[in-house]
Amino acid sequence: MSYVIPFEAGEYVARLRKVKERMEGAGIDLLLCTDPANINYLTGLDALSFYVPQVLLVHKDEDAPFWLGRLMDTSALKITTRLPAENLLPYPETMLHQQHVHPFQALCEHIQSRGWGNQTIGVEMDVDYYTARCHQTILAGLPNAKIVDNRRLVNWVRLAKSPAELRYMREAGKLTTVAMHEAIDNLLAGKKSYEVAADILRTSVMGIDGLYGDSPAAFPFVMVGENAHACHLYWTDREMPKNEMVVLELAGVRKRYHSPLARTVLLGRPSEEQRRLADVIIEGVDRALEAAKPGATCGEVENIWQNVLRRNNLSKESRVGYPVGIAYPPDWGEKTANLQDGDKTVLEAGMCFHFQSGLWLERQGIALSETFAVTESGGERLAHVPHRLYSRN
């Protein structure tokens, strides 16, 4: 059995068409993608080829995109994508990590040679892997082009998932479910955070029901006590303190689609205050997900959650949710619409969000999140881990 590209050819054609429609609306002739998730979305490419400069060129008049990248990685394109061989533009090894030359000079030469050097080119100004030097090289090499920020154009197309994508999102949710259940059991059994993380990693790759897992864009978080307040720390071999909260956050991943989830385990018996806090979060999520139907706005969904908090004299300053789907390191957010006060993005069926319903208070953090897909009957939860505070009683 050789490599299986995760979607039919027609799915990629449809994605490309949507991107070109947006390009036309934005007056962009040539789109340059450096975000590996966007490149995967448009071609299927799935390899660690983004740690060196690479770029996907989508031109309004071309049937298929072009890929420019490191010579060594051309084979990965031949295996994981359907791009025609003549659309693969390798640059030589000698251009890597040099002070006097940059691979994007080869990109500029290609653009000039195709006669696109005086067109409008949309770049990803605020994407990791589109470094200041990439941009500088393009400005110098394409003096007659109009270079504009494409404003995460492809990310916006990715927001609403197709039925084929939703299948992988649900499968990812299955992996999340099995890894999270094991992690909760491990914590209650007294394991340390690095041991819990080690099992999460193994289990979310081993998967379940014949579904293996891909590598997540970020490593699992197992945040303990005071560290639960610092919500992006890594695991340690610290002794687990009694009566402290432990926040778990992890994502199962299928064909690069992420379904993240957070749960909190109290290493003791919950106080009345802690129970109440959990109840408020659970109610806030329930109310918000009921409203997460096509036609509602992101801001409206957030306000429903925030109103439940406010009624209980609580608040969460940061956004409560962000879109998820395909992701590569360093994180699994899609970076478009936010479940945040004032966000006017209108929900459509198939959009998927991580509803990060966590509260980080003065002395402790508690997070009980859900990843959901927007459906006509509200937010469909993609993982199935009982939505409650876990504890030792």
Added chain:
Amino acid sequence: MSYVIPFEAGEYVARLRKVKERMEGAGIDLLLCTDPANINYLTGLDALSFYVPQVLLVHKDEDAPFWLGRLMDTSALKITTRLPAENLLPYPETMLHQQHVHPFQALCEHIQSRGWGNQTIGVEMDVDYYTARCHQTILAGLPNAKIVDNRRLVNWVRLAKSPAELRYMREAGKLTTVAMHEAIDNLLAGKKSYEVAADILRTSVMGIDGLYGDSPAAFPFVMVGENAHACHLYWTDREMPKNEMVVLELAGVRKRYHSPLARTVLLGRPSEEQRRLADVIIEGVDRALEAAKPGATCGEVENIWQNVLRRNNLSKESRVGYPVGIAYPPDWGEKTANLQDGDKTVLEAGMCFHFQSGLWLERQGIALSETFAVTESGGERLAHVPHRLYSRN
């Protein structure tokens, strides 16, 4: 037991002094670091705080660096670094992922308010996480500053490891050793690539001898058959083909220090040709490591390897090695000196390189690498996995 910062305060002071010496040499008043490995090196910061804009400010006249980052991540700084609280400069949540405002505007305001707005500022032009928009924001916000590329100034300071750092490099090598042995056994026992990867992940975090492992900057590679030729693909559930080569590449990680290693397992009996290829690689590594002493240049070490290949009518186009140490996603290379023809960097004791002695031929790949530290008696191997081609006979 609370969080333990991995080095004494004096170690960080010494690092900062070396960086300031180089700044003076380069005429840089203020250095801006966005590479999370550089920030870790100078402060100890160890958190996933780099998926949103953050920057470390090293000013020639200031005792301690300043950190500017997301409000939510300030706690991670308080836990994992010794930076004075007044040197932590959080920007508000509302600046994140906005089209009209960027967190680096807060950076520019801080620089202006300190009176540094007309000084020479060295930025990391070609570092992931220093996006085109970061740079654009700085150019607009600091019109009177002289903005220059710092040319990976901190990376160059990191090249030669201190005795305290070498301890972690050797510990990382121990984790590599145990994970690689298990992976080889798993392959010979018939496990699929995702199963092999799942065990590597778990074992390299569980560690050995009371040493747990950190998360690697890149996930392990288990590259099979034709895919072994595409050297940056991820694992799958593909059936393992008979008589094919499988290339394993993974890194044990201690306190963020990486010791990568590659080994090749043949799922059958080796042909004469394959044996010969392995022998050439092994001889090339042996000869090169004997010569990897202080005073030799990177290019000379590469030439010794290349001469062994050439004598056997082989060659490797890309560099044969790169420096390793602290790393965060997406990869574990330090991106300074290369073991490459013509590289005039002079080796010093304590420099560590991944000697990636792999050959990717027309139909198959074979890699038998070593990570070594430069010592007076040559390259000291940091992992201890017999340096040979593994096979089923």
